[in-house]
Amino acid sequence: xxxxxxxxxxxxxxxxxxxxxxxxxxxxxxxxxxxxxxxxxxxxxxxxxxxxxxxxxxxxxxxxxxxxxxxxxxxxxxxxxxxxxxxxxxxxxxxxxxxxxxxxxxxxxxxxxxxxxxxxxxxxxxxxxxxxxxxxxxxxxxxxxxxxxxxxxxxxxxxxxxxxxxxxxx
Numbered sequence: 001x002x003x004x005x006x007x008x009x010x011x012x013x014x015x016x017x018x019x020x021x022x023x024x025x026x027x028x029x030x031x032x033x034x035x036x037x038x039x040x041x042x043x044x045x046x047x048x049x050x051x052x053x054x055x056x057x058x059x060x061x062x063x064x065x066x067x068x069x070x071x072x073x074x075x076x077x078x079x080x081x082x083x084x085x086x087x088x089x090x091x092x093x094x095x096x097x098x099x100x101x102x103x104x105x106x107x108x109x110x111x112x113x114x115x116x117x118x119x120x121x122x123x124x125x126x127x128x129x130x131x132x133x134x135x136x137x138x139x140x141x142x143x144x145x146x147x148x149x150x151x152x153x154x155x156x157x158x159x160x161x162x163x164x165x166x167x168x169x170x
Contacts, residue, residue, distance in 0.1 A: 091139055095132060
């Protein structure tokens, strides 16, 4: 037996209370407001892949503007039961909730008035695009899951639990 390799209660590096770096007591005022350019860079980084896909399928152009005709044509090609779940009402409720949540964000309140009028208008436009996009993708995801469940999963499960009788056999 090699020393220090047994199952005894030595001073190994197992779990336990140690002197790790905790959260601490905080220093100063906390996070400062990011600059307008920093916010734009963060948004561009976070949504770069999504923008690439949306551009490739023709939903946005090179400047990031929506191509509503293509979007509507694509949505119209979906099965009715799926498309019916993508209601304006559901999207509107989602957007309304997101705006209410955003308006209560401490960072939002802290940074209010820290940007020029032009920057604030641009940030609001960016935010509304993000909110609409996230609400659409969330609603679409839920609708797809419901469609797959209803059209494929539930019939499959029913066939497993209630198999139809094979002719001449019980």
